[in-house]
Amino acid sequence: MALLNDEMREQLSGFFNGMKKDVTLAVFTTKEGCESCKDTEDFMEEMASLSDKIHFAAYDIDTHKDKAEAYGVTLTPSVVLLNSEQKHQGVKFNGIPAGHEVNSLIKGIMAVAGSLDTLPESQQQRLKKVTKPVNIKVFVTLSCPHCPGAVEKAHQLALENEHIDAEMIEAQTFSAVAEKFNVSSVPKVVINEKFEFVGNQTIDDFLSEIEKTQ
């Protein structure tokens, strides 16, 4: 089942013309008990067909344990964005990035391709002081219009600091994880499983929470 119609394909192809470097969409799935795995795989393959610079790779989480471990993948479906050197820079989507999250997927691809603006100097300075591992979880629903904004910011922070890892978590697909973190409003951001806030806050707000972990 194709998710993109002709109009979307045309619009996105034009958009992806601006990609400076190659990006690989690495999809992790399981054969059984995963409702959206097939859809996610198909959708990523469709996205890859929109540009020569987007590549598609499919992995079974059980047979490719080494890859899953290297990218920190524990849930399926998961999509990891790899840069032109096949390096994972902490940009991950757990659950199909459809609905409104297609927008954060597109932004993520462009960011990993090096085609988005970097953060202003003041925020770069704050980021430089982050030297211990940081994990950012951004819980979303696919019907939430302002969730992609929070996902994009988390991914941007991950791209600019090697110690930061950022993942979108679709709260309905992974309801057990969402329940563990008492998610009932989205976007909900959880940092190192300890510090949290609700809403699409500013980059500075993200940084303030991140600094608490250092």
Added chain:
Amino acid sequence: MELNLNVTEETKVQLKKEVVYDSLIIGGGPAGLNAALYAKRKGLNVGIITERLGGQVMDTSVVENYLGYESLTGEELVNKFIKHVQKLEVPILKEAAVEKLSKKDGLHEVHLKNGDVYQTRTLVLATGSKPRKLGIPGEKEFSGKGVAYCAICDGPFFEGLDVVIAGGGNTAVESALDMAKIAARVDLVHRSEFRADQVLVDQLKKYDNIHIHLQTQMEEIIGEAMVTGINVLDKKTGDRRIMNTNGIFVEIGYLPNSDAFKDYVKVNDHKEIIVDAYGRTNVDGVFAAGDITTIPYKQIITSAGDGAKVALAVNDYLNTHAAVEAPQEVVAK
């Protein structure tokens, strides 16, 4: 499975710090976007600074009262607005929060939270409003733990559960209708009578699981890890009781986003910017449009219309004020 694609080609023109604009529009909702459209067509050098392109309309599930469109989502409508403005190559600075405004050498300066400063001869303040809070005990404590402000975002978490919708306007009734399809039981609680359109109120009767409680005041939100209920006062009988529920959607109206401007222009007790019939504030060259102003009845179509009107007033102002003239204080009528 569907896609809500919202990728607009980045406008090729960018907002520049070294340019003195004829007009800078703060806010990217219907008022700001339409002000930009009208100003640009008048030949003005105009730009938009916005924290959230599209504004609150983005969170509206269905719009059925915008002339010319029988029914579409808020996002679809606002995407049409954005595309229209982008065709005219208006620079739009996104995700940019304004810290404060100031005056310098007869110009107005817009200071962003990230430290950047932009200069302009006139300003259109159109940052709209944000959801109003109940202001009762337990609301802050349980925010994100059962207390929610966006039904289309957080509705899915309450599948098969009981929810309360607080409010009596169109947004509240629409949320009740949306949630009735997902939740087991929906209690619509409002402190006075309905303000919503009758066509919407009539639809409430179609659902057996919607229960209406008018003249009912919410006094406290209670729970443990998550919300378990609310204490309510029945204003007719004077009785107090606990209403059990898993979640509360607060849809009781809006508060203007005027905090960054209230030291620069006059606001009223509701924090709305005081404007005259032309959208002029008390400060020369500073205008305001849409939900942030004292204009009554906040609607998408009235905000858009207001943006158009104010852009024309800005154009008249620029035609009658020389570029070098220092702004003078005037009082809004």
